Amino acid sequence: MDNANQFPSIWHLAERARKRIPHFAWEYLDSGTGMERLVDRNRVALDAVHLMPRVMGGRYTPDIKCTLLGAEFSAPFGIAPVGMSGLMWPGAELALADMARTKNIPYGLSMVANETPEEVAKRAETNAWMQIYCPKEADVLDDLLKRSKAAGIKTLIITVDVPVGSRRERQLAAGLTVPPKMDPATLWRVAKRPFWALATLKHGQPRFKTLEAYFPADQMSEGAKLIGNIVDGRPDWDYFDRIRAAWDGNLVLKGLMDPADADAAIAHGADAVWVSNHGGRQFDGAPAAIEALPAIAEKVAGRVPLLFDSGIRGGLDILRALSLGADFCFLGRGFLYAVSALGAIGADHAYDILRGDLENNMIQIGARSLIDLKSLKD
Numbered sequence: 001m002d003n004a005n006q007f008p009s010i011w012h013l014a015e016r017a018r019k020r021i022p023h024f025a026w027e028y029l030d031s032g033t034g035m036e037r038l039v040d041r042n043r044v045a046l047d048a049v050h051l052m053p054r055v056m057g058g059r060y061t062p063d064i065k066c067t068l069l070g071a072e073f074s075a076p077f078g079i080a081p082v083g084m085s086g087l088m089w090p091g092a093e094l095a096l097a098d099m100a101r102t103k104n105i106p107y108g109l110s111m112v113a114n115e116t117p118e119e120v121a122k123r124a125e126t127n128a129w130m131q132i133y134c135p136k137e138a139d140v141l142d143d144l145l146k147r148s149k150a151a152g153i154k155t156l157i158i159t160v161d162v163p164v165g166s167r168r169e170r171q172l173a174a175g176l177t178v179p180p181k182m183d184p185a186t187l188w189r190v191a192k193r194p195f196w197a198l199a200t201l202k203h204g205q206p207r208f209k210t211l212e213a214y215f216p217a218d219q220m221s222e223g224a225k226l227i228g229n230i231v232d233g234r235p236d237w238d239y240f241d242r243i244r245a246a247w248d249g250n251l252v253l254k255g256l257m258d259p260a261d262a263d264a265a266i267a268h269g270a271d272a273v274w275v276s277n278h279g280g281r282q283f284d285g286a287p288a289a290i291e292a293l294p295a296i297a298e299k300v301a302g303r304v305p306l307l308f309d310s311g312i313r314g315g316l317d318i319l320r321a322l323s324l325g326a327d328f329c330f331l332g333r334g335f336l337y338a339v340s341a342l343g344a345i346g347a348d349h350a351y352d353i354l355r356g357d358l359e360n361n362m363i364q365i366g367a368r369s370l371i372d373l374k375s376l377k378d
């Protein structure tokens with residue numbers, strides 16, 4: 001059976017991924033924080049957005065092309081930054097970068113992923129975006145901006161919704177360490193996942209390739225702690241202003257949930273704002289991102305593009321977010337489920353699922369283009 005029939009949705013790919021990668025990697029990818037109420041709330045609230053079907057539209061193919069921050073993309077969705085992508089599937093970043101180029105969608109590379117901006121930009125070309133947390137050391141920040149620019153990256157994402165690392169209880173219980181400690185329990189879990197083990201042997205253990213330039217080679221085994229020190233910048237608006245002054249490309253602020261923060265981001269020169277609750281991984285008491293979206297859309301009022309993520313698992317969810325005021329959507333887990341399930345071809349398959357589902361559902365509601373979706377909320 002081909003992938004289209006065997007894994008027809010992101011949910012099918014997630015189930016396959018769960019069985020194919022080691023337990024600690026799955027728990028890292030899939031988990032939220034606390035009781036994971038926000039992960040559930042993101043889902044429930046998306047499901048509660050209903051759109052009225054319209055009939056008698058005749059035969060047409062919806063136009064889902066989209067212009068964002070000066071570039072034209074084939075669809076209104078992209079790949080959100082995911083740290084340690086190479087832990088879920090070796091070389092995941094490279095597969096996603098190739099897909100971003102061939103399918104023409106943006107790929108936000110996380111600074112704590114396992115490939116460098118230089119390598120990813122070579123593959124994704126102009127579709128490579130770079131995401132940073134907030135490095136504490138000014139020279140690390142400056143160097144990351146310099147490297148991104150030299151790699152030809154035009155769009156920088158600053159993620160601000162991790163003021164401090166959150167507790168992720170499932171990850172703790174799974175014994176996740178960075179880098180993984182090869183104790184008997186871990187070795188047993190790896191041995192039960194032979195495809196992952198072989199792929200990792202071939203590709204090599206995941207390394208923090210972007211950041212390892214900034215810590216001493218003899219301290220690599222302390223990876224997680226050193227990375228924690230580097231990214232622990234506790235951002236504020238002064239920090240943002242400093243980046244704005246240093247970066248002459250597009251600057252996107254990711255991780256907003258409050259209209260006042262969106263307003264401030266625009267006042268401080270953000271070129272786009274990104275509504276997100278980090279997929280329910282940071283603060284379990286927050287509202288669903290889709291619930292926060294309409295008030296932010298009203299406040300932003302088209303001054304800058306409005307990006308959205310948290311909970312999207314299909315084309316219908318993208319349609320829901322666009323109808324409530326988002327200009328563009330991203331998925332974090334969705335693309336990584338796909339690559340974990342099927343290897344590199346999973347990236348293309350996820351794109352095809354999302355595109356097909358989006359177009360199909362647009363026809364169900366009689367929408368011919370993304371402009372038509374904007375009018376649905378009026």
Ligand SMILES: Cc1cc2nc3c(=O)[nH]c(=O)nc-3n(C[C@H](O)[C@H](O)[C@H](O)COP(=O)(O)O)c2cc1C
Pocket residue numbers: 028029030080081082083084110111112113131159254276277278279280281309310311312330331332333334
């Ligand atoms: C395993 C994992 C790692 C993540 N790492 C980062 C990161 O390094 N930088 C970042 O800005 N967001 C990170 N995120 C958040 C995503 O960019 C995105 O906001 C979130 O996944 C959206 O929710 P979704 O997974 O339901 O699509 C991560 C998410 C996951 C699931």
